Amino acid sequence: MLFKExxxxxxxxxxxxxxxLLVLTALVGPRLVSSDPRFMDLExxxxxxxxxxxxxxxxxxxxxxxxxxxxxxxxLSVGVIAxxxxxxxxxxxxxxxxxxxxxxxxxxxxxxxxFLAFPSLILAIGISAVMPPGLTSAMLAITLxxxxxxxxxxxxxxxxxxxxxxVEASRAIGASSPRILxxxxxxxxxxxxxxxxxxxxxxxxxxxxxxSFLGLGVQPPTPSWGSMISLNxxxxxxxxxxxxxxxxxxxxxxxxxNMLGDFLRDKLDPRMQV
Amino acid sequence: MGYxxxxxxxxxxxxxxxxxxxxxxxxxxxxxxxxxxMAGERATAETIARIRSELGQDRPLPLQYLGYVKLxxxxxxxxxxxxxxxxxxxxxxxxPNTLRLALAAMLFASIFGIGLGxxxxxKRGTNxxxxxxxxxxxxxxxxxxxxGLALMLVFSLYFRVLPPSGMGNGRLEYLILPAVTLGTFSxxxxxxxxxxxxLESLSQPYIAAARAKGLSETRVVLKHALKNSLIPIVxxxxxxxxxxxxxxxxxxxxxxxxxxxxxxxxxxxxxxYPVIMGVVLFGAFVFVTMNLxxxxxxxxxxxxxxxxxxx
Numbered sequence: 001m002l003f004k005e006x007x008x009x010x011x012x013x014x015x016x017x018x019x020x021l022l023v024l025t026a027l028v029g030p031r032l033v034s035s036d037p038r039f040m041d042l043e044x045x046x047x048x049x050x051x052x053x054x055x056x057x058x059x060x061x062x063x064x065x066x067x068x069x070x071x072x073x074x075x076l077s078v079g080v081i082a083x084x085x086x087x088x089x090x091x092x093x094x095x096x097x098x099x100x101x102x103x104x105x106x107x108x109x110x111x112x113x114x115f116l117a118f119p120s121l122i123l124a125i126g127i128s129a130v131m132p133p134g135l136t137s138a139m140l141a142i143t144l145x146x147x148x149x150x151x152x153x154x155x156x157x158x159x160x161x162x163x164x165x166x167v168e169a170s171r172a173i174g175a176s177s178p179r180i181l182x183x184x185x186x187x188x189x190x191x192x193x194x195x196x197x198x199x200x201x202x203x204x205x206x207x208x209x210x211x212s213f214l215g216l217g218v219q220p221p222t223p224s225w226g227s228m229i230s231l232n233x234x235x236x237x238x239x240x241x242x243x244x245x246x247x248x249x250x251x252x253x254x255x256x257x258n259m260l261g262d263f264l265r266d267k268l269d270p271r272m273q274v
Numbered sequence: 275m276g277y278x279x280x281x282x283x284x285x286x287x288x289x290x291x292x293x294x295x296x297x298x299x300x301x302x303x304x305x306x307x308x309x310x311x312m313a314g315e316r317a318t319a320e321t322i323a324r325i326r327s328e329l330g331q332d333r334p335l336p337l338q339y340l341g342y343v344k345l346x347x348x349x350x351x352x353x354x355x356x357x358x359x360x361x362x363x364x365x366x367x368x369x370p371n372t373l374r375l376a377l378a379a380m381l382f383a384s385i386f387g388i389g390l391g392x393x394x395x396x397k398r399g400t401n402x403x404x405x406x407x408x409x410x411x412x413x414x415x416x417x418x419x420x421x422g423l424a425l426m427l428v429f430s431l432y433f434r435v436l437p438p439s440g441m442g443n444g445r446l447e448y449l450i451l452p453a454v455t456l457g458t459f460s461x462x463x464x465x466x467x468x469x470x471x472x473l474e475s476l477s478q479p480y481i482a483a484a485r486a487k488g489l490s491e492t493r494v495v496l497k498h499a500l501k502n503s504l505i506p507i508v509x510x511x512x513x514x515x516x517x518x519x520x521x522x523x524x525x526x527x528x529x530x531x532x533x534x535x536x537x538x539x540x541x542x543x544x545x546x547y548p549v550i551m552g553v554v555l556f557g558a559f560v561f562v563t564m565n566l567x568x569x570x571x572x573x574x575x576x577x578x579x580x581x582x583x584x585x
Contacts, residue, residue, distance in 0.1 A: 011408070110288055110289075110292065111292070113289055113292075114288075114289055114292030114293060114295075114296065115296075117289050117292070117293055117558055117561060117562045117565070118293070118296075118554070118557065118558045118561065119516070119517045119518075119519050119520045119557050119558070119561050120517070120520060121519075121520035121521075121523060121524075122519055122520060122523070122538075122553065122554050122557040122558065123296075123554065123558075125523070125538065125542065125550065125553075125554065126297065126300055126550060126551065126554035127300065129542060129545075129547070129550045130300050130301075130303045130304050130547070131303070202414075202415055206415070206417055209417050210417065210418070210419065210523075210524060213417070213419050213524065214523070214524075214527075214539060214542055215542065215543065216542065226417070226419075229417075229419065229420055229423070230419075233423055233528075236423055236426070236427055236431070237427075237431045240427055243420070243423055243427075244424070244427075246420075247416075247417060247420030247423070247424065250416075250417050250420065251412070251415055251416045251417065251420070254415035254416075254417075255411055255412060255415040255416075257415075258411050258414060258415050259411060262411070
């Protein structure tokens with residue numbers, strides 16, 4: 001049903017097609033692109049886009065297209081893994097806080113609020129600065145920044161689902177708390193959780209790009225979109241393509257995720273249905 | 275009313291303590307000696323001894339944490355490894371610059387965000403609505419640092435109408451590009467929220483009544499619908515303003531703006547941990563305070579919220 005609606009919604013359909021292509025690029029792309037993203041062709045420095053280098057080369061002669069293609073793997077995997085991790089943590093604590101209520105809820109909610117009290121990039125900077133910079137620390141930082149928002153959302157949904165008749169019925173026949181939580185409440189909360197998750201992936205990818213831009217993400221020579229921009233920004237005047245293309249890659253990816261998220265929200269969130 | 279306010283202000287305290295607990299844990303994870311970290315590389319033996327005794331590293335962790343909070347309560351954020359200046363002095367010196375940038379960005383974001391959102395709601399389903407929807411999705415998706423570089427490329431390097439970086443001793447043209455860069459994300463969010471809030475207001479019976487009594491459409495939209503849609507928008511503006519330090523780190527870096535954001539980046543690049551932690555703490559403090567103010571003003575502005583929390 002969702003698929004049928006997708007076919008009539010052109011922007012969302014385009015977004016899905018772009019995302020599928022991106023995932024394919026991340027999976028097999030590095031094998032399709034002829035040149036090595038780390039190979040420095042010292043004969044061809046800072047060359048504008050041409051037939052040999054479709055998106056040009058950077059200040060050390062590396063092919064920008066192949067660097068963007070191999071950066072896709074980093075950006076997508078960080079976005080998706082950080083979303084999955086923070087969703088899992090958020091769902092777990094959100095369910096517990098919402099279902100058990102009382103002191104458990106008060107305590108957990110306070111913890112959610114404390115994590116939400118930091119501006120996201122600032123907290124991510126604090127976390128990744130104390131660890132050796134790299135993919136793992138960026139992912140961990142994004143997860144620690146992201147989980148509390150999901151937890152608060154799941155808590156809210158659980159609070160309202162807890163009062164539903166079917167939950168009461170299942171409690172009456174003696175179902176255990178884990179069973180009620182995972183068999184009755186979670187499946188019914190899933191659409192809303194999915195919407196929130198899809199709306200956040202884009203934000204996580206932006207956060208990863210920002211950390212890489214600040215030098216706190218993946219370390220050179222591994223290419224990532226954010227670090228490509230920061231490494232090349234000194235040449236913005238003489239060789240703008242070195243900065244423009246990686247930025248376009250980030251923007252197109254995040255726009256696609258956000259369009260998909262908006263589409264899912266319109267379809268799945270009952271509060272949006274008028 | 276009084277009870278609610280008191281409760282809300284009291285809840286502020288555990289949040290602040292929680293924030294310090296997180297930064298305390300992060301400080302423990304720091305490579306190297308945390309005391310040296312707080313005191314700075316060129317600290318005198320006395321300073322180190324004083325901080326060591328305040329922190330009491332031989333004591334159990336909970337007591338160490340109490341010592342840390344005590345230090346923070348006296349405004350002691352430590353000193354920079356490199357300049358040996360007090361972090362608290364630096365923060366206070368840089369803050370006004372960031373505040374000026376943030377206010378300019380928010381002014382830009384509010385005017386255009388509310389304008390575009392209202393237009394999209396009034397022209398719902400038309401091409402206007404679709405174009406605005408696309409532009410605002412773009413606005414929340416484009417990386418701030420890339421937007422800044424792109425604007426700089428177009429307006430400073432290509433057309434040469436605006437200065438590429440620096441603060442120009444407070445001249446207005448130096449403020450434009452950084453403010454637009456920092457404000458675009460909020461602009462887009464404000465436009466999206468304004469649109470949905472306006473759509474809700476426009477479907478209310480009092481709008482039909484206003485139209486039925488023959489008011490002009492402009493008057494119906496601006497006076498009746500927009501005024502009643504403002505509360506979620508004002509909330510968003512307040513919360514966004516509190517989180518501007520996020521974007522400021524990136525924007526100030528690009529435009530060479532001498533504020534907290536660039537100060538933080540300098541700290542990151544030099545692994546100047548006391549500076550990084552100082553900015554993290556300060557950012558969280560500003561953010562939490564803004565949240566509190568928004569909550570309280572919400573309470574004062576909207577009679578419906580007031581009644582709800584009293585019963």
